[in-house]
Amino acid sequence: MSVNTEHTQLPKQPLHPSIISKLDPEYVAFHEKYIQNVTPVEQLPWDPIARRIPLSVGKKPLDVGKIEEFELKRGGHGRMMRAYTPTGEPPKTGWPVLVYFSRSEQSIITNHCMGAKCVVLSVDYRLAPENKFPAAVDDAVEALQWVLIEGNNLLNADTSKIAVGGLSAGGNLAAVLALKSVEETFTPPLPAPLALQLLFVPSLDFTASAAPGGRWESNRHAPFLTLSRMAWFKEMYFLTETDCLKWEASPILAPNELLAKAPKTWIGAGELDILCNEAEAYVERLRECGVDAECVVYKGGTHLNFSIDGTHPLLNDCSMMKNGEKGIADAVEALAKAFGTAK
Numbered sequence: 001m002s003v004n005t006e007h008t009q010l011p012k013q014p015l016h017p018s019i020i021s022k023l024d025p026e027y028v029a030f031h032e033k034y035i036q037n038v039t040p041v042e043q044l045p046w047d048p049i050a051r052r053i054p055l056s057v058g059k060k061p062l063d064v065g066k067i068e069e070f071e072l073k074r075g076g077h078g079r080m081m082r083a084y085t086p087t088g089e090p091p092k093t094g095w096p097v098l099v100y101f102s103r104s105e106q107s108i109i110t111n112h113c114m115g116a117k118c119v120v121l122s123v124d125y126r127l128a129p130e131n132k133f134p135a136a137v138d139d140a141v142e143a144l145q146w147v148l149i150e151g152n153n154l155l156n157a158d159t160s161k162i163a164v165g166g167l168s169a170g171g172n173l174a175a176v177l178a179l180k181s182v183e184e185t186f187t188p189p190l191p192a193p194l195a196l197q198l199l200f201v202p203s204l205d206f207t208a209s210a211a212p213g214g215r216w217e218s219n220r221h222a223p224f225l226t227l228s229r230m231a232w233f234k235e236m237y238f239l240t241e242t243d244c245l246k247w248e249a250s251p252i253l254a255p256n257e258l259l260a261k262a263p264k265t266w267i268g269a270g271e272l273d274i275l276c277n278e279a280e281a282y283v284e285r286l287r288e289c290g291v292d293a294e295c296v297v298y299k300g301g302t303h304l305n306f307s308i309d310g311t312h313p314l315l316n317d318c319s320m321m322k323n324g325e326k327g328i329a330d331a332v333e334a335l336a337k338a339f340g341t342a343k
Contacts (some may be wrong), residue, residue: 004210012043012104016221022272023223024300030308031223037301042232048130059325062110063087068156072123072139072146079139081146083155084120085111095119096161096195096339097151099143099177101170102217108200108306108328117341118163119155121147125173132239132290136169138247140177141184148188161339163196163263164332167306168225168275169233171267175251175282182261194263196338198331200306201270205252205278206234206244215277222274225303230274252282256289265293268327270301296330298323 013036016252020028045255065087067272073078082103085095096118100109103122113120142249144162149156164176164181178197181190208215210227222229247254269279287294298305302321308324334340 002318009037013223013226015223019048019223019272023302024041025335027300027302027308034225040226040229042229046129059107061079061106062114062150064110064113066123068094068168070146070150070152077127080124081143082124083156084109084122086113086119088117091157093159093160094152094158095198096163096165096341097121097146097147097155097159098165098198098335099123099140099174099313100138100164100167101125101173105167105200105307108278108331110330112165112198112329112335115329116336116339118161118335119157121155126276129293133237133243134248136173137180140173141180144181145186148186148190156205159190159197160192161199162190162192163199163335163338165196165198165237165335167200168303169203171199171250172204172251174199174319175202175204176248178263178265179247179251179254179261181263183258193261196335197263197265198276198279198335199279199329200331201303202267202279202282203233203275204250204282206250207253208278214282216274219272219276219338222272223302225274229275251323252278252285255341258285258336259291262286262289262291262293264338265291265326266311266331267293267294268306268331269297270300270303270305271297272301273303273305275303284335294334296327298327301327 015028015031065085068083070081070083098118100120100122104126109120109122123143126135131338147162150158151159162173164177174197181194197294205215210216210220228271230272267279269276276297283293283295290291304328305323324327
């Protein structure tokens with residue numbers, strides 16, 4: 001009598017039964033083939049190099065006019081910035097500029113560069129846990145300062161038309177920078193308020209929880225960006241437990257008088273992303289303070305909504321891909337309107 005020693009591998013990141021029917025079937029297939037059997041990053045030994053490897057499921061980047069590298073030398077940290085310049089002749093006043101966090105979302109970056117006819121300055125900020133909060137915030141502020149000092153000369157930039165943007169943790173930095181832009185004194189000063197803050201599935205409230213009534217409760221079983229992963233990020237990012245209470249960490253906690261000065265806002269959120277509710281709540285706070293703010297929630301979308309915008313064997317003709325494509329197109333339209341470059 002033979003004994004069958006084969007066994008079925010249990011998924012390491014299974015989809016919760018309560019959420020499967022709400023997801024697009026093609027996303028379910030994608031998750032089950034490419035994500036569920038991968039060990040969650042929070043369960044692996046820390047590898048700072050692996051952290052910088054992008055999730056390669058988006059479209060091929062668009063061709064742009066030129067790509068240049070610059071070093072942000074202030075503070076002695078040597079962070080790199082990559083500037084994407086569109087094709088064609090610049091406006092007489094120079095190109096509008098989108099300061100974007102971070103560097104891995106090539107489809108998002110190049111679509112905005114070409115679609116909104118602007119320079120996109122992608123900032124490689126310092127990462128935790130080697131560099132705890134507020135190191136990344138400081139880098140974001142310095143990047144904007146660099147644009148004000150060097151932008152006209154090195155980027156042919158119109159510094160009266162600057163927007164900030166980012167995805168996930170990068171969206172957090174962009175939201176914080178938008179508030180810093182009206183709180184801090186820059187030298188030279190900002191010649192005009194920021195044109196827009198453009199946030200993709202942003203993290204805006206590190207005090208959120210899945211407890212009854214908490215902002216994460218309704219999406220506690222959201223895929224990919226899970227409760228355990230959020231707890232891990234929080235532990236990695238902050239030096240003390242009270243850091244998350246500062247608005248520079250959780251911009252949703254900023255005082256009304258500061259929020260009232262925030263620039264026009266566009267946020268793209270995934271319906272089934274754990275961060276969706278805080279994005280909607282942030283827009284509500286901004287509106288209450290008189291800010292022109294919009295949160296577009298993409299039905300069936302997850303935290304990967306804007307990363308999965310391209311062709312993939314499992315994503316052909318699925319709504320998840322269309323959500324991603326539409327989300328990026330909507331964002332490009334919002335940015336072009338803010339810059340006055342819309343066709």
